[in-house]
Amino acid sequence: MAxxxxxxxxxxxxxxxxxxxxxxxxxxxxxxxxxxxxxGKPISRDIITSLTCTYNGETIFEAVLYPAIAANPFVTFNTxxxxxxxxxxxxxxxxxxAQEASAKIVVE
Amino acid sequence: MKPLISTRRDFLGVVGGAASLMLVRxxxxxxxxxxxxxxAVTGGAPVKPGKIKLDLPPLVENGNAVAMTVKVESPMTAxxxxxxxxxxxxxxxxxxxxxxxLGPRSGKAEMQTRIRLADTQQVTALCELxxxxxxSDQVDVILTIxxxxxxPV
Numbered sequence: 001m002a003x004x005x006x007x008x009x010x011x012x013x014x015x016x017x018x019x020x021x022x023x024x025x026x027x028x029x030x031x032x033x034x035x036x037x038x039x040g041k042p043i044s045r046d047i048i049t050s051l052t053c054t055y056n057g058e059t060i061f062e063a064v065l066y067p068a069i070a071a072n073p074f075v076t077f078n079t080x081x082x083x084x085x086x087x088x089x090x091x092x093x094x095x096x097x098a099q100e101a102s103a104k105i106v107v108e
Numbered sequence: 109m110k111p112l113i114s115t116r117r118d119f120l121g122v123v124g125g126a127a128s129l130m131l132v133r134x135x136x137x138x139x140x141x142x143x144x145x146x147x148a149v150t151g152g153a154p155v156k157p158g159k160i161k162l163d164l165p166p167l168v169e170n171g172n173a174v175a176m177t178v179k180v181e182s183p184m185t186a187x188x189x190x191x192x193x194x195x196x197x198x199x200x201x202x203x204x205x206x207x208x209x210l211g212p213r214s215g216k217a218e219m220q221t222r223i224r225l226a227d228t229q230q231v232t233a234l235c236e237l238x239x240x241x242x243x244s245d246q247v248d249v250i251l252t253i254x255x256x257x258x259x260p261v
Contacts, residue, residue, distance in 0.1 A: 019215035032224070034201045055213070062209040063219075068200050070173035070222040070255075077208070080215040 004028055006101040008089055013106045014081035022053065022061075023076045026091055026099060032067035048073055048093035056085035065093075081107045142196045145203040146234060149194050150242050155234065159243040160193070162233035166248065171225035171255035180217035180235045180243075184210075190217040192236045199227040224255035 009023040026048065033045025045067065053061040060079045079087075088102040146155070163177040180190045189212045195205040205223050217235070225231070228251045234244045 032201070058213070060211070060213045064207040066202055066204040066206060068197060068202065068205040068224045070224050074220075074222050076220040077210075078214055078216040078218060080213055082213075 004091075004097075004099050006089070006091075006099060008087075008101045008103050010087055010103040010105055012104070013108065016081060016083075016107050018081045019078050020081050020105075021076060021078055022087065022089075023074075024051070024053075024089055024101075025072060025074045026101075027072050028091075028093070028097075030067070030069060030071045030073065034067070046094045046097075048091050048097060050092050051075055052090045052092075053077070053079070054088045054090075055079060056083065081105060083107050139198045142198045142203040142232065145196055146194075146232070149192075149207075149234065149236070153240070153242055155242040155244045157244060159237075160233050160235045160245045162195070162231065162245040162247050164231055164247045164249055166250065168225060168249055168251050170253045171227075171251045172253075173222040173255075174225055174249070175220070176223050176231075177220045178218070178233045178235075182217045182237065184212055184215055184217055186212045187238065189214070189238045190235050191238055193217070193219060194234045194236075195223070196232045196234065197225065197229055198231075199229040200224070201226065205231075225249060225251050226254050227251060 005027040007025040011020050014020050028048050031043055031046040035043050037043055047067055048065050051063045052059060061077045063075060065073060084107045086102050086104055088100060091099045159181050161179045164174060168174050178193050182190045190210050193208045196203045197205055206221060208219055210217055230246050230248050232244055232246050234242060236242055
């Protein structure tokens, strides 16, 4: 499967203990499995089912997505900037979909 | 014997009845399905109103992408934090919308996403705190264009 485009917005620098906002977007149809094509055949479900965020290996956020999430899922959440390192986002879904994106953060 | 459809009124009644049957959606959650989905999360624990704030526009033109914000008032410390946030709908084909796990590392219990709505309905957000209590908030949303069920052209 072709890689989906992702957009991850994390402040590159933060003060220790500061609450930072993480904004994520991934291109995906989120086909909900309740629709039919023009021949009347049901279109099978193809959605992203989970989004996990790890900060230097520690899981800080987990989301389970259902078909009621709009196409191109956009999710924002917060975390505390504890130390410099890497924030990794991982999306997984139907039909073996898996995509990763990461960003570095410098904590002073 | 009197024919089954003899008058204009009978005819309209039959045709109208058939049309309304055809309008019934093939799949749909009910308020009952939403209650069951919520009970699966809470395990039957009481749910109190308050603490959590669900932010959705009251009038939505297009249900395909509705911006939603959920906030919980919480100090987010190791002893007192939000463990999870769940969102449910009454009339989408499935009651679940999103389930999120948070912790003291979150700093602030707030999340945002875009959801699909199939009908004018009530949306419920539920949060679980670290002391095991559940809190909820409801918002009524009026919708003019449905998402989820219309087919691609």
